[in-house]
Amino acid sequence: MNAIATEELRKSYGDLTALAGLTLDVPAGELFGLLGPNGAGKSTTIRILTGQLRPDAGTASVLDVDPVDDPVGVRERVGILPEQESPPSFMTPREYFDFVGSVRDLDAETVTDRVETWADRLSYAAKLDTMTTDLSRGQQQKVMITAAFLHDPDLVFIDEPLVNLDPIVQETVKRHLRDYRDAGNTVFLSTHDIDVAAELCDRVGIVREGSLVTTRRPADLGEDRLLDVFLREVGGGDADAGGSGGA
Amino acid sequence: MSHDRAVLAAMFREEWRLHSRLFGGRRFAAFPVFVALVGGVTAWALASTGAGTGTVVAGVHVLVLLFGLQTGSVGLVGRDAMRGLLDDTTLVVFSAHTLPLRQRRLLGLFLLKDVVYYAVLLLLPLAVAFAPLLALAALPLLWVTLLWTFGLGLCATVAVVALATRGRPGKLLAALGVCAVVAGWLLGLPVVAATPYAVFLAPGLDTAVAAAVPPLALLALAAVTYDPEHEPPARTAANAYRAWRRRVPAWDDPVFVKTMLDVSRSAGGYWKVLLSAGVLFVVSAFLVSLAESLVGLRVLPGVAFGSILGLTAFTTYNWLTQFEDATTYATLPVDTAAVFDAKRRAFAVLGLPTGIACYAVAVLWQGASPLDALAGLALCVGLQAYLFGLTVALAGFQPNEFLFDTVLFALFTLAVAVPLVPVLVVGFVAAPLTAPWALGLVAVGLALAGIGHVLYGRAVPRWRERYRA
Incomplete structure (x- = not known):
């Protein structure tokens, strides 16, 4: 069963084509990575799949919900970690989590328990009552990670999950993502960090100029490194005659 | 160089x-x-x-x-x-x-x-x-x-x-x-x-x-x-979110609570809403005294103050939307309509009472007659509701930015002037206020509130689509 399915998704911003017919499937329980250079259409894909943007053409399904027709319904089911979003300036993390819990119909006790777990896991318990505007970028990222997982969703969309985090916390987040996938959940991870994609993902889709050009399983690549595949496909290196086989 | x-x-x-x-x-x-x-x-x-x-x-x-x-x-x-x-x-x-x-x-x-x-x-x-x-x-x-x-x-x-x-x-x-x-x-x-x-x-x-x-x-x-190295100390706060939710349990509206926290925690707190209304109060007082000196008659203070203080809706809505934009709730299961509804509730809790309180002070200070006070109250509330709907219709979540958009600003100015100027003229020349005139002004206030409601209702679906385009 597919957690995510898209067919010929297209989106333009004026003269700029962000998606030029993106088709992909992500089975439930997979840690899928969407890899591509800057401006390849990764963030636009996430925004369409989570109902934030309306595509110009094509269809999409997320956990059997159409994000175009029911954007709020999709966001009820999934967690979202955007790349650059910060938590609201005039709330403390504790208040923000209460707010997110209210929006997601979680009871106060559940919120409190989960927040304590996450604050300990990501080492920011001492900052729970500090205004988020006064937190560092890394601490704000920890708050946003917690918010994305607060309702224990079946699927999370994550845009560059490890930015601004120190190496210890990065390892913690990676471990959590694997555990989360092992529990049967799905992760859709957007990144341009090839090492992160190779290390974490079950399967990686490489996107170029708004189209999916190949999908590969890093574990099956053998001598051929994901970096080499990426450079061939996006035309950034010694492009040899390698084909674009799917996995 | x-x-x-x-x-x-x-x-x-x-x-x-x-x-x-x-x-x-x-x-x-x-x-x-x-x-x-x-x-x-x-x-x-x-x-x-x-x-x-x-x-x-x-x-x-x-x-x-x-x-x-x-x-x-x-x-x-x-x-x-x-x-x-x-x-x-x-x-x-x-x-x-x-x-x-x-x-x-x-x-x-x-x-x-x-x-x-x-x-x-x-x-x-x-x-x-x-x-x-x-x-x-x-x-x-x-x-x-x-x-x-x-x-x-x-x-x-x-x-x-x-x-x-x-x-x-x-x-x-x-x-x-x-x-x-x-x-x-x-x-x-x-x-x-x-x-x-x-x-x-x-x-x-x-x-x-x-x-x-x-x-x-x-x-x-x-x-x-000036000290370029100056960094203000990190601020901490006790959890006010749950307390706020308990105050208005019937609404069960997280965005409303967030809005109130934004206004209260940002510089100036709730006082800035009162200060904005205070500026209009001073303008009203100036216009009333000016009109009295020009016309030579006693102006209807209820009608005059009520009309001008209705403009507080714009400044209040500005404060309610100052600290976020359409993308703030993009990652949460919150519909755009729910955000507008929350702003309307916050406006009802913060904006209407502020405008009415200033109006009450003006009525007591100026000694308005009961009929004049009633008509002014209807105009104050009606114009606030009208301006709220008008601002949402024209500016969505960005009322502070559209002031520099010439076309929108011209539209806004015209849409404010059309009801405000005739009502002000009545307030300046119709003293002493008779019951039919008072009832007419109350009806104008109610009609303006109704128009505001319609403008709001039509604007929300339009903004929902625009923010997803």
């Missing part, structure tokens, strides 16, 4: 692109024309109804001073605050962290850019607007003194911001300075003689020197006291 030129050029380009991106190049370019037209009509109308050219010229200097005070704060409030206003926009003025440029110098260039920019785009058309009232030869002098006044406001804000970087002693000194100026004015000291307005009244070397001292002194004070 070559760096300064490059930085200044980049800042000018940035300012133009920022505004033209937000509002469209042509619309923004038309703004000076609009300012000249509206300013000209307003000045002519005020002067021809007996306010006197001198009063109008003095008034425009006060307005420009306030604008300078406000402008000075924008570029200096820090990147986070700018982000709240302009999303992820990062301005050249904040590039000292990454480029070999001194923050002090960048701030100086930023202020210089603002002075030149507003001198051409705003103050020049404002001076031209006085062509019907003043001799053509006086217009260049008016432009200079308006620019000078704008600079005075700018320098005052910069000095206060610079003092604030020195902690509590600096803030105390700034407060003492403000109090001293206000006290001097109240005690009848010749404060105005040390302003550019005095130069307009009596051009000469002595008035020019007197008017040059305050901005230069403020600028010197800012240069000496």
Whole structure:
């Protein structure tokens, strides 16, 4: 069963084509990575799949919900970690989590328990009552990670999950993502960090100029490194005659 | 020096692109024309109804001073605050962290850019607007003194911001300075003689020197006291979210609670809503006294104050939407309509009572008759509801930005003037108020509330689609 399915998704911003017919499937329980250079259409894909943007053409399904027709319904089911979003300036993390819990119909006790777990896991318990505007970028990222997982969703969309985090916390987040996938959940991870994609993902889709050009399983690549595949496909290196086989 | 030129050029380009991106190049370019037209009509109308050219010229200097005070704060409030206003926009003025440029110098260039920019785009058309009232030869002098006044406001804000970087002693000194100026004015000291307005009244070397001292002194004070390394301490707060939810359990509205927290926690707290209403209260009082002196009859204070205080809806809605934009809830299962509903609730809790409280003070102070008070109350509430719906319809979540979009601003001005002007005229000439007139005005208030409701209802689905496009 597919957690995510898209067919010929297209989106333009004026003269700029962000998606030029993106088709992909992500089975439930997979840690899928969407890899591509800057401006390849990764963030636009996430925004369409989570109902934030309306595509110009094509269809999409997320956990059997159409994000175009029911954007709020999709966001009820999934967690979202955007790349650059910060938590609201005039709330403390504790208040923000209460707010997110209210929006997601979680009871106060559940919120409190989960927040304590996450604050300990990501080492920011001492900052729970500090205004988020006064937190560092890394601490704000920890708050946003917690918010994305607060309702224990079946699927999370994550845009560059490890930015601004120190190496210890990065390892913690990676471990959590694997555990989360092992529990049967799905992760859709957007990144341009090839090492992160190779290390974490079950399967990686490489996107170029708004189209999916190949999908590969890093574990099956053998001598051929994901970096080499990426450079061939996006035309950034010694492009040899390698084909674009799917996995 | 070559760096300064490059930085200044980049800042000018940035300012133009920022505004033209937000509002469209042509619309923004038309703004000076609009300012000249509206300013000209307003000045002519005020002067021809007996306010006197001198009063109008003095008034425009006060307005420009306030604008300078406000402008000075924008570029200096820090990147986070700018982000709240302009999303992820990062301005050249904040590039000292990454480029070999001194923050002090960048701030100086930023202020210089603002002075030149507003001198051409705003103050020049404002001076031209006085062509019907003043001799053509006086217009260049008016432009200079308006620019000078704008600079005075700018320098005052910069000095206060610079003092604030020195902690509590600096803030105390700034407060003492403000109090001293206000006290001097109240005690009848010749404060105005040390302003550019005095130069307009009596051009000469002595008035020019007197008017040059305050901005230069403020600028010197800012240069000496500004600490570019200043970082305010991290703020902490007890959890107020759950307490707020308990206060209005029936609504079960997280976005409403967040909105109230945003307003209460941001600078000025709830007081800033009251302060905005207070400014309109003063304007109402001024207009009522002016009308009474012109018409020679007792104005209906309930109708007059109620109508003008209805405008508080715009400033309140501005505060309610100041700290977020359409993307704030993009990652959460919150529909755009729910966000607008939350704003409407916050407006009902914060905006309506503030407007009504100011109105009640005015009614008690002016001794309005029961019929007049009732009609004014209906107009106050009706106009607030109308303006709320109108602002949502025209500006969505960005009421502070659309003021610079010439087309939208013209539409807004017209849509406000159509109901407000006739009602004000009635308030100025229909005393003593009879029961049929009072009932008619109550009906107008109810109708305006209804129109506001319809405007709101039609606007929300439109904005929902636009924010997803």
